[in-house]
Structure formats: structure tokens, C-alpha cells
Amino acid sequence: MQVGVIGLGSMGMGAALSLLKVADFHVAGVDPREGARAEFAAAGGKAVPRAADLPEGTEVVLVLVVNAHQAEAALFGPEGAAPRLAPGAVLIVSSTMAPEDARRLAGMAEAKGLLYVDAPVSGGAVGARAGAMTVMASGSPAAMAKAGPVLAAVSKKVWTLGDAPGLGSTMKVVHQLLAGVHIAVAAEAMALGIKSGLDARTLFDIVIGAAGNSWMFENRMPHVLEGDETPRSAVDIFVKDLGLVGDLARSVAFPAPLAAQAQQLFIAASAQGHGGKDDAFVIRAYQALTGIRLPQEK
Template sequence: MNEVKQLRSNVAAIGLGSMGYGIASSVLRDNHLVWGADINPDQVARFREEGGQPEELSDVAGDLDVVIVAVLNAAQTETVLFGTEGIVKSLKPGAVVLACATVPPVFAKDMAARCALTGVLYLDAPISGGSIKAANGQLSIMASGTPEAFTSARTVLDSIAETVFELGDEAGAGSAMKSVNQLLAGVHIAAMAEALTFGMTQGVAPEKFVEVISKCAGTSWMLENRAPHIVAGDYTPRSSVNIWPKDLGIVLDVAKSAQFSAPITAAALQQFVAAAGMGHGREDDAAVAKVYARIAGLTLPGEAI
């Protein structure tokens, strides 16, 4: 996040979940005027108490410069933008939509085209980094869109991102790169869970697994970030199991359209589907380890013996 404060913008932050709240807070911290919106009124009230603007979005939409959409998926993104109460129709020409959800590239292209019909700019800007980096303004953003969209969103991008990868002047390229990232991230979480529980069958304690493997060639960012959740027996959702059937499903849909075989992705997807089916969908995605543990008859840290 830049040390020097930039020009103040009028910003809507739609979606105040674990990532969206941190994003909104980072923009607010950089002295922009921010209106928060979420289906959970408690989140909106909390954000207003911390400095968010008090008006409803419908009352100020025509004055907004940037609209950050940090919701779960493509369907929610489309509803926010073009649903019955969609915001795009109320935005001024030149306002920019910063779309952060993981969506198929073809969907991002469609949203950009529909926004352009009313002169609204669209930046295909999926995010990576987790809730802590979101709250600290240190996300990585894989972005694509017109030069005008980048220019209009620049001060807000500076507030929320440590790194902005500019991947082209058309929407879709950002989402394509995000699908590559999610392939690896989802596979790495599942592989971590498999390796940790495999180690347990050989007498390797989970805490020793983290101590040793995090310093060896077999490590990954996801291993170092998620395996400690298993060691602590803490499945408070930083990123939930339910995210992965969606995101890896997108990867496989894109792969299918490209006639590309992605068998490792498909195997990882099935483990997250199994975890959700076992009732762990709203737990931290490290809970995929519970699938392996149940099959092997293992007791994970924090579980009753």
C-alpha cells in the first residue's frame, strides 16, 4: 500500500465477507469515501461504525467513481451489476467496476461488454492473498481491462494491492490467470492434506510434519499456511471448503472448453466435494484433511479419540 495518500475517490465496496471486508477497510484507511454493502446487515453496520459512509448505495450510485465487487461467484457478480437492483444502470459514464470474484474468462468478457453499453468501465481483477493480506492492503491482483479502466481504478488498486499484474487490455485475461492460480492452490491444499495424513500413518506427528517439510523441497505456500490450522485443530474458515468445488469446477470447465485433460485437478476436486458432503463445507479448507483421516481411521489434532 502506498505511503503517500492519493486523490480521494467515492468507492462502493459490495461484499463484506472475509476478503471483501479487508478490501473495504484498506480503501477506507487510504482516506477514500467508502460505502459498504452486503446481504448481512451486521457487516454493513460494523463497517459504518469503523468509518464507512452512512448512506445507502442507491442514494449515491451516480456519484461513485469505483465499485469493488468482492462476492462469491459469477452469479452473484451478475446480480450485483445487472440484477433487478443492479448498480450499473445508475453509474456515471467513466465509473469503473473492479470485479474480484473467481469467474470463467468468458463471463468476465461478457460483463465488460455489457458495462461498456452504458459507458461504464470494467476491470477483470481477481485477487489472491487471503484475508490477512486483504486487511493489510497487500493483495496480488491479476487484472485485465482497457487502459482507461486501469487509470480510473489506479488509486483504489494502490490501496488494496501489493502487486497488480496488468495482463492485457481486454477482460478475461485476469480470470484466465486466476484459474491457473486456483488449479495450483486447490491441488496444493489437497496434496498437503494427503501428505500430512500419510505421514501420520508412518508415525509422523502433524506438528513435526510442519516443522520439517516447510523447510524442505516438498513445501508450498498452501502447506505453510494451511497445515498449521490442522496442527491447531482450528478450522475457523479463512477460506472455506465450499470455495473449492466452485473454483476447481471453473478450472475444469475452462479445461474442457480447451480440450485439455486436467486429471490432478479432478482428483483434488473430488476430495473437496467429499469434505463438503461430510458436513465440513463451511469449515476452513484445511478440513479436507478430515476426508483422508476418516478413511484411514486417524484422529487429527483437536478431535476426540
């Protein structure tokens, strides 16, 4: 099976490397960055700079770019993948986007005789490289069946939420409410502890063994302890994703005050110049307010 992966970022690279391990797959990765292409090629994959360079007759395309705009351009734009695909190929679109955008892209796929799976993912770069992402998917039975072998190779669990595109994206937006708020409150707790005179490492060690722990606290706060701002997921991602939460909430007349407050903290960190840094560094917003020094700054 000829498979394309569009977007060799932290999640896409892991997914593409997982697919290379499947003997029946011939995997091509798409990314404009030379370094990402070189890494994938070194692992044995075919690497190309544009979606329009995918092999003719590609049967499955997994899309792991940042947003709906990038996904649309990669699939249907002037340098998009659509003309290179086999008749009846399936698009697995895993970008985080508004449900209405997922429905719109699915309609564009249908008009070209392509199948579409709305399939956002979670699990981070580590989960992606382990082939252990969680997939929140919706699509027709035919689309899900054709996408099944690829989804199985990159995930530990595929949740099928229904036939209609948009349901997967709705679930991911709700999930991102939790993810964004958890990162923001993890940063708040760490900043409060530092401001109050606690040793940051001791605070971390206590929390991860106690009831107040969360996956995000345990996963993200080591980045703060180590002073590692390398963006596995960036501050600006949560500016976007929590914006999607607010849009969804407004569309169903639902109050979401915690999501709104968390988004303001990410916006504040972005405005201070930290938008491209690891999302744990939303803690910079608290640093600006309180004057604390982070562990590696002492």
C-alpha cells in the first residue's frame, strides 16, 4: 500500500516512522523543511518537499499539519496531493480544527471521489513515535475500513465516534479544553510554589506522587525544571486550540470560563515573545507578573 504522510513535525514524524515498520507499506513523507526530510529519509522513507510530489497512485494520506488552512492547501491547493491520489483513496485528516472545517474538507474530498476520515489524535511526540496515539475518528464505514490498517499502525486505540465528519474534531476540541487548562494550571501551581519559596524539583516530585497530579503536570513541568523550551507543542498551538474551544462553546451557547482564562494566559505568553516555545512555558506569563526565577535561571 502506498501511504503519504503530510507534515513531519513532532507528531507527523513519529507517525511516519511507525508506518515504516509495516512491511506492506511504502511510505512517503512530505515536509518543506530540509532537516525533517533528511531525518525521514535516513530512516528509510521517501521524503519530498510538496504534497504534489507524492507518488502517483497514493492510496492513503495521513495529514498532520497545524490547522484547517494548511490541511486544505496540502490536499486541494495548487501544490496539493489530490491529483496524485488513486481513485477512491482515503484522506485521514488529523489536524486540530473546527468541526465545520472538517465537514467542509470532507465535502471537498467527496466531490473528487475521495474518502475522508476526520481523525484528530492525541498522545504527543513520544506516543507518536511509539505507534501509540489515541485517535478520535469519524467517517463512513468504507472510509474507516480503508483507513484501518494505517490507523492501527500509528495508534494504541481508535475511537469511532460515528459516520459524520466533524464528530472527531468536536471530540478533539473538547479534549483540548482539558489539555490547555491542565497545562496552564500546572504552570500556575509551579509558579506559586516557586514564589512561595518551595524548591521546584521537590514540588514536582511530591505532586506526581499525590492526588493533585495530572498527565500534563507530569509531562510538561520537567521541561520547566530543565529549562528546555524546545517546542514539542508550542504556546501558540494552545492560543489556537483554546480559541477553537471558545468558538465551539459559543456555537452551542455553553459557558467555558476556565478555557477562556487559560487562553488568555497563553496569549499573554505569546505576546511576550514565547509563542514558538514549548507550551509549558506559558509559565512565562506568571514569571512576568511575579518576578520569579525559573529553576535553570538561578
